[in-house]
Amino acid sequence: QTIYLADYQPFGWTIDSVELTFRLFPEATRVLSRIRFAPNPKAPSSGKDFFLHGELLRLISARIDGQEITPVVTPTGLRCAVPSGPFLWEAEVEIAPAANTALEGLYMSNGMYCTQCEAEGFRKITYYPDRPDVMATFKVRIEADLPVLLSNGNPLGQGAGWAEWQDPWPKPAYLFALVAGDLVAHRDSFTTQSGRKVDLAIWVRPGDEDRCAYAMDSLIRSMRWDEEVYGREYDLDIFNIVAVDDFNMGAMENKGLNIFNSKLVLASPETATDDDYARIESVIAHEYFHNWTGNRTTCRDWFQLCLKEGLTVFRDQQFSGDMRSGAVKRIEDVALLRARQFREDQGPLAHPVRPESFVEINNFYTATIYEKGAEIIGMLKTLVGDADYARALDLYFDRHDGEAATIEDWLRVFEDVTGRDLAAFKRWYGQAGTPRLKVAETWEDGTYTLHFEQENPATPGQPHKDAKVIPIAVGLLNPNGDEVVGTTVLEMTQAAQSFRFEGLATKPIPSILRGFSAPVVLQRTTTSAEQAFLLAHDTDLFNRWEAGRALAKSALLAMVQEGAAPAPQWLEALAGLALDPELDPAFRALALRLPGEDELAQALYDAGATPDPDRIQAARREASQALAAKLAPGLPALIAAMSETGAFSADAKAAGRRALKAAALMLQARLDAGQAATAGFASASNMTDQVGALSALLAIGEGQAELQAFEKRWGGNALVMDKWFALQILHAAPERAAELTAELTAHPAFDWKNPNRFRSVLGSLAGNHAGFHRADGAGYRLLADWLLKIDPLNPQTAARMSTAFETWGRYDANRQGHAKAQLDRILAATGLSRDLKEMASRMRGSI
Ligand code: ARG
Ligand code: ZN
Numbered sequence: 043q044t045i046y047l048a049d050y051q052p053f054g055w056t057i058d059s060v061e062l063t064f065r066l067f068p069e070a071t072r073v074l075s076r077i078r079f080a081p082n083p084k085a086p087s088s089g090k091d092f093f094l095h096g097e098l099l100r101l102i103s104a105r106i107d108g109q110e111i112t113p114v115v116t117p118t119g120l121r122c123a124v125p126s127g128p129f130l131w132e133a134e135v136e137i138a139p140a141a142n143t144a145l146e147g148l149y150m151s152n153g154m155y156c157t158q159c160e161a162e163g164f165r166k167i168t169y170y171p172d173r174p175d176v177m178a179t180f181k182v183r184i185e186a187d188l189p190v191l192l193s194n195g196n197p198l199g200q201g202a203g204w205a206e207w208q209d210p211w212p213k214p215a216y217l218f219a220l221v222a223g224d225l226v227a228h229r230d231s232f233t234t235q236s237g238r239k240v241d242l243a244i245w246v247r248p249g250d251e252d253r254c255a256y257a258m259d260s261l262i263r264s265m266r267w268d269e270e271v272y273g274r275e276y277d278l279d280i281f282n283i284v285a286v287d288d289f290n291m292g293a294m295e296n297k298g299l300n301i302f303n304s305k306l307v308l309a310s311p312e313t314a315t316d317d318d319y320a321r322i323e324s325v326i327a328h329e330y331f332h333n334w335t336g337n338r339t340t341c342r343d344w345f346q347l348c349l350k351e352g353l354t355v356f357r358d359q360q361f362s363g364d365m366r367s368g369a370v371k372r373i374e375d376v377a378l379l380r381a382r383q384f385r386e387d388q389g390p391l392a393h394p395v396r397p398e399s400f401v402e403i404n405n406f407y408t409a410t411i412y413e414k415g416a417e418i419i420g421m422l423k424t425l426v427g428d429a430d431y432a433r434a435l436d437l438y439f440d441r442h443d444g445e446a447a448t449i450e451d452w453l454r455v456f457e458d459v460t461g462r463d464l465a466a467f468k469r470w471y472g473q474a475g476t477p478r479l480k481v482a483e484t485w486e487d488g489t490y491t492l493h494f495e496q497e498n499p500a501t502p503g504q505p506h507k508d509a510k511v512i513p514i515a516v517g518l519l520n521p522n523g524d525e526v527v528g529t530t531v532l533e534m535t536q537a538a539q540s541f542r543f544e545g546l547a548t549k550p551i552p553s554i555l556r557g558f559s560a561p562v563v564l565q566r567t568t569t570s571a572e573q574a575f576l577l578a579h580d581t582d583l584f585n586r587w588e589a590g591r592a593l594a595k596s597a598l599l600a601m602v603q604e605g606a607a608p609a610p611q612w613l614e615a616l617a618g619l620a621l622d623p624e625l626d627p628a629f630r631a632l633a634l635r636l637p638g639e640d641e642l643a644q645a646l647y648d649a650g651a652t653p654d655p656d657r658i659q660a661a662r663r664e665a666s667q668a669l670a671a672k673l674a675p676g677l678p679a680l681i682a683a684m685s686e687t688g689a690f691s692a693d694a695k696a697a698g699r700r701a702l703k704a705a706a707l708m709l710q711a712r713l714d715a716g717q718a719a720t721a722g723f724a725s726a727s728n729m730t731d732q733v734g735a736l737s738a739l740l741a742i743g744e745g746q747a748e749l750q751a752f753e754k755r756w757g758g759n760a761l762v763m764d765k766w767f768a769l770q771i772l773h774a775a776p777e778r779a780a781e782l783t784a785e786l787t788a789h790p791a792f793d794w795k796n797p798n799r800f801r802s803v804l805g806s807l808a809g810n811h812a813g814f815h816r817a818d819g820a821g822y823r824l825l826a827d828w829l830l831k832i833d834p835l836n837p838q839t840a841a842r843m844s845t846a847f848e849t850w851g852r853y854d855a856n857r858q859g860h861a862k863a864q865l866d867r868i869l870a871a872t873g874l875s876r877d878l879k880e881m882a883s884r885m886r887g888s889i
Contacts, residue, residue, distance in 0.1 A: 054082055135169065224248065242262070286304060316692070469507075475501040494539050558588075568592075628694065656776060659776060794828070
C-alpha cells in the first residue's frame with residue numbers, strides 16, 4: 043500500500059500527556075498506557091475516525107474514561123467509538139521483546155532491553171497515533187529486576203526494581219526510548235553557556251567502559267560548538283548515550299537518551315581505526331545536534347524527513363570540518379556523495395529529496411535524503427551568504443520551536459529573512475536526478491566568458507525536469523599561477539546561461555565549482571595539461587584534489603577502453619604532490635586514492651560504454667603498479683617520515699600522517715612483495731596501522747599468516763572481528779570472492795542475526811565490485827540467498843543490503859540476466875517483507 047504526501051491530514055485529536063508503565067520480561071512484557079486525548083480543532087471533521095496504530099501487540103484491556111471497551115483490532119491497529127470531548131485512554135498490552143528480531147520497537151540485545159522507534163517502531167510497543175505531528179510529554183515508569191533503567195528526559199525517582207522518568211519537552215513517539223540492563227557508565231559533565239550543569243553518561247556493558255573517552259570528548263565538543271556556532275543550548279539536566287551491539291542503523295537521537303550502534307561509541311587506539319574515530323566524532327555530533335534540528339522542531343510527516351536529516355548532516359559536516367581540516371572533510375564528503383548518492387540518483391532507486399510517495403518509510407533513510415539533503419542546505423547558505431543563513435536559522439528555531447514543520451516552513455524563513463523568492467530553488471527538493479552541467483568558454487578582447495548549460499536527466503516517474511538554481515563558485519588563474527579573480531559565486535537560474543569576466547590581460551584558466559558548490563556532474567572538455575596546472579596551482583584545495591581526480595579518471599578510463607598505458611602526465615603530477623612536504627599529509631593521502639571500481643563503472647556507463655568489471659579491476663591494479671614504480675625512490679623515506687614514534691594521538695594531524703603512511707605502504711607492497719607491510723603489521727601498535735598493513739598484503743594476494751594472527755588476537759572483540767571478515771572479502775580476487783564469502787558464512791563467528799556482522803560479510807561481497815558482478819552470477823546468487831534468509835527476521839537489514847543490485851542496468855546482457863533472475867527470485871518468495879518487496883520491485887522497474 044502506497045502512502046502519498048498529497049493525502050496528508052492532521053490527526054483528529056491532540057494529546058495532552060502520556061503515561062507509560064513497563065513491566066519488563068523477555069517473553070511477555072506488559073505495557074500500560076494512560077493517554078489524555080482532546081479533539082484537535084485544526085483537524086477536518088472527516089478525520090474524526092479514531093484509529094490508533096499497533097502491530098504485534100496482544101491487547102489485554104482498553105478503557106475510555108474508566109469504562110472497559112472492546113475496540114476493533116486489525117494487524118495494523120485498532121478503532122473504536124470515542125466521546126466528542128476530551129477523554130482518558132487506558133490500555134494494557136503484552137509484547138515479546140526477546141522474540142523481536144527486526145530490532146524495531148522494544149527488543150533485546152545481549153540480555154539488555156532497548157528500543158528503536160524511528161520511523162514507525164512505537165506502534166510495536168503500544169497502541170498510539172504513531173505519527174510525528176502528534177507531540178506529547180511523556181512520563182515513564184519502568185519495573186524490572188535490572189540495575190539500570192533509563193528513559194527520556196529527567197529522572198523523577200528510582201528504587202529497587204523501578205525507575206521513573208519525566209520528559210518535559212513535547213515529542214513525537216518516534217523519539218521515545220527505553221533501556222534496561224546490566225550497564226556501567228562513563229561519566230562527565232557539561233556546563234551550558236547560561237551556567238546550567240548537565241550530567242553526561244555513556245552506558246556500556248561492563249568491560250567496555252575504558253573505550254568511551256573519545257565519544258565523551260566528542261559529545262562535549264559538540265555541545266560547545268552548537269552553542270558557539272548556532273546559539274543552541276542543551277535543555278535537560280541529563281544526557282545519556284547507550285551503546286548497543288545489535289542495531290540496524292548508526293544511531294538514534296531519542297530525546298535525552300541517544301542509542302548508538304556500539305561501533306560508533308567504543309574506541310581505543312588498539313581496536314579502532316582513525317576512520318572509526320572520525321565517524322564516532324561525527325555521529326555523536328549528529329545525534330546531539332538533532333536535539334534542536336529534529337527534536338525541538340520535528341517533521342510534520344515522513345515526507346519531510348530531509349528537514350531534520352539534511353540539516354543535521356549539514357551541521358555535523360560543518361562541525362567535523364571545524365574540528366579537523368575543512369578542505370579534507372569536504373573532499374571526503376564529496377567522495378562519499380558521489381559513491382553513494384550519485385549512484386542512487388542514476389539508478390532505479392532515484393527519488394526526490396522530498397519524495398511524494400512511499401510504501402515503507404524505512405526504505406527512505408537514503409543517501410539522497412541525508413547527503414543530497416545536506417548539499418541543498420549548503421547551496422542555500424552559499425546563495426544567501428553566512429550572515430543571512432545565521433539569521434534564517436535563528437528565525438527557524440524561534441518560529442517553529444515545539445512544532446512539526448515542513449520544507450515549506452523551512453524555505454519561508456529564508457524568504458522572510460532575505461526577501462528572495464525560493465520557488466525555483468525548491469525544485470531541488472522535488473526533482474530527483476543529478477544535473478549535468480556543461481561548460482564552454484570564449485576569450486575575446488580581454489573578456490572571458492563561461493557558458494553553462496544544465497541538463498536534468500529523467501528519473502523513475504519524472505520524465506521532465508525544470509532548470510535548477512545552481513550556485514557555481516568560480517575562480518580564475520593566470521597562466522603563471524596567480525589568482526586573478528578570487529572565488530565568486532555565479533547564480534545559474536536558467537537552462538543555459540553565460541557569465542562574463544572583463545578587463546583581463548591574458549586568457550585565464552578557470553577553476554569551476556570550487557568546494558563542490560552544487561551536487562552536479564561537471565562536464566568540460568579540457569586538457570590534461572590544464573588539469574595538472576590546477577592540481578599544482580589552484581588556491582581552492584578541493585579543486586586541486588578534483589583536478590587530480592579528473593586526471594586519474596581519464597587515465598584509468600583510457601586504460602580500460604583503449605588498453606592505454608598509465609598516462610605519464612598523471613603519474614608525474616601525482617608523484618610531485620605525494621612527496622610535497624608542504625602539503626597536508628591527509629590531503630596527499632586522499633590524492634593518492636584512486637577512483638573506485640564502482641565509480642569507474644558508472645563513468646564508463648555514462649560515456650555510453652558497457653563496463654567490464656574485470657577490466658576495470660585489472661586497470662586499477664595496473665595503475666597502482668605504475669604509480670608505485672613512479673614513486674619508488676621516495677616511498678621508503680615517506681613511510682619512515684610518516685611513522686609516529688611518540689604516544690598515540692587520535693587527532694586529525696596524526697591521523698593524516700597514518701593515512702599517508704598506509705597509502706605509501708600499499709604502493710610499496712607492489713614493489714617489495716609485501717616485505718615492508720609484513721614488518722609494518724608485526725610492529726603495529728594501533729588498529730589503523732594494523733589494518734593498513736594487512737590491507738596492503740591482502741591487496742597483493744598475501745597476508746594469510748597475518749589474517750590468522752589477527753583472528754587469534756581479536757577473536758573476542760566483535761567490532762574488530764567485523765574488520766577481519768570485511769577486509770579479506772573486500773580484497774579477495776574476483777574469482778574467489780563469492781566462494782570466500784560462502785566459506786566465511788560457515789565460520790563459527792558468523793552471527794548472521796547481528797546487523798554489523800551480516801554487513802561486514804555480505805556488504806563486503808557487494809563492495810568487491812568485480813567479485814560481486816562476476817560473469818557467472820555467483821555473487822548475485824549468494825547475496826540473494828542471504829537476503830531471503832534474513833528478510834523474515836530483519837526486513838530493514840535485508841532491504842538496505844539489497845541496494846547492491848541497484849546498478850544492474852549498467853552491465854552486459856549476461857550479467858543483467860543473472861541479476862534480474864535473482865531479483866525475480868526474491869520477488870517470487872512467499873512472505874516477503876514489505877521492505878524488501880518495495881526495493882526489489884523498484885530495482886526491477888516494476889513500480
Ligand atoms: N534518525 C536517525 C539518524 O539519522 C536514523 C534512524 C533511522 N531509522 C530507520 N528506521 N531507518 O540519526
Ligand atoms: Zn539523523
